[in-house]
Amino acid sequence: MANRLATALGIEVPFIQGPMSWLTNAEFVAAVSNAGGLGILGPNAGQTEIIRDALGTAEHMRQEIRKVKKITTKPFAVTLIGGQGGVTSDFTLKILDVVIEEEVPIALVNTVGAMTDGSYGIEPTLLAPLKANGIKLVVRSWQPSIKDALAVQAQGADVYVATGFDEGGTLPEKTIGSFSLIPMIADAIDMPLALAGGVADSRGVRAALALGADGVYVGTRLIPTFENPAHPKVKQLIVDSTAEDLKIFRTAPAYYRSLPTNVREQMVANDNNLSKQEAWTNNAALMQGGSGMRLGMLEGDFDAGFVSVGIGISMIHKVQSVAEVVAELMADFK
Structure with a gap:
């Protein structure tokens, strides 16, 4: 075609x-x-x-x-x-x-x-x-x-x-x-x-x-x-999850969503309980200037890192x- x-x-x-x-x-x-x-x-x-x-x-x-x-x-x-x-x-x-x-x-x-x-x-x-x-x-x-x-x-x-x-x-x-x-x-x-x-x-x-x-x-x-360099734990988490497992939170520059990790829960709580500016500031610190995604996605650290994926994960088996x-x-x- x-x-x-x-x-x-x-x-x-x-x-x-x-x-x-x-x-x-x-x-x-x-x-x-x-x-x-x-x-x-x-x-x-x-x-x-x-x-x-x-x-x-x-x-x-x-x-x-x-x-x-x-x-x-x-x-x-x-x-x-x-x-x-x-x-x-x-x-x-x-x-x-x-x-x-x-x-x-x-x-x-x-x-x-x-x-x-x-x-x-x-x-x-x-x-x-x-x-x-x-x-x-x-x-x-x-x-x-x-x-x-x-x-x-x-x-x-x-x-x-x-x-x-x-x-x-x-x-x-x-x-x-x-x-x-x-x-x-x-x-x-x-x-x-x-x-x-x-x-x-x-x-x-x-x-x-x-x-x-x-x-x-x-x-x-x-x-x-x-072939992807993501941590094996991340790959398996995606396979085992659906879009219903995702939660969204705000930080600069806009929004992120993540599968379950400890730091995700902290960021979602900040987003729900703090003012917009306070949530952005606190969540930016938790994201560690990009290290939060590196820790989660590359190292499989589900305490300090997060796993950001799209909502199409329900189709990945x-x-x-x-x-x-x-x-x-x-x-x-x-």
């Missing part, structure tokens, strides 16, 4: 792997690309501890990129995180240099909504060098909107990812569900569109396409795979290979 998203990115099926924090490395990403989808290295790909300097982070990314190239010759991408208010961080600029130097074919740019001047899309400090070097652009906003999608289209990006409130990780401020968001965005733009949030089997893929998406962007479904997951979800594209 011909598909314009797959054609735009030079991949076999319209399947984009979400670059989940702490849960990507070269082996996992290459497995997705070898299965016909687009594998994407997250900004902390291959890390097991936080690297606190920009140059060290970028050089670690360089090594992961080179590892991917040793495993696959198929397209893959690297994540670049846009800056709050359109101001690009030194970490992102250093990774951008590596992406260009290593001739990575595709970049996933995570934008954060409106810039300080009220404009949307990719900030110029990222857009200009990416376009100048012929790097294809997949753009995913943490705060998806019609204005943002139209701006990204005008900038000449190749694919827009619309993320609904069904996802795992950092949730959008606007609580629009995935299957309400997609037709809203699809009716506004003409470029290839992927749905992120809640897709975990072929039924979800069919529904996304019926509502106007050209493909899917999948994270949680890929955690319980043999076993640990599989990446190739099996991609084949199941892309059954209609064989």
Whole structure:
């Protein structure tokens, strides 16, 4: 079946792997690309501890990129995180240099909504060098909107990812569900569109396409795979859980949801019993600046860490290979 998203990115099926924090490395990403989808290295790909300097982070990314190239010759991408208010961080600029130097074919740019001047899309400090070097652009906003999608289209990006409130990780401020968001965005733009949030089997893929998406962007479904670096306890917890086990809580920048852990219960209690600002402050401390997710997802520490996943977990019943997951979800594209 011909598909314009797959054609735009030079991949076999319209399947984009979400670059989940702490849960990507070269082996996992290459497995997705070898299965016909687009594998994407997250900004902390291959890390097991936080690297606190920009140059060290970028050089670690360089090594992961080179590892991917040793495993696959198929397209893959690297994540670049846009800056709050359109101001690009030194970490992102250093990774951008590596992406260009290593001739990575595709970049996933995570934008954060409106810039300080009220404009949307990719900030110029990222857009200009990416376009100048012929790097294809997949753009995913943490705060998806019609204005943002139209701006990204005008900038000449190749694919827009619309993320609904069904996802795992950092949730959008606007609580629009995935299957309400997609037709809203699809009716506004003409470029290839992927749905992120809640897709975990072929039924979800069919529904996304019926509502106007050209493909899917999948994270949680890929955690319980043999190649994913998540802790085995996390993979089994996902398999054993349903969406009814998830609870949601607020912290900067918006919402998170998690499966049961001790720190999750503390954050939910803060959210229920404190003012919004107090809950945000206390929960940010409990999340430990990103270490809370690392402890939970990578180390399987269910005391100090948390396990953030999307609401599609009810459809996950076993640990599989990446190739099996991609084949199941892309059954209609064989």
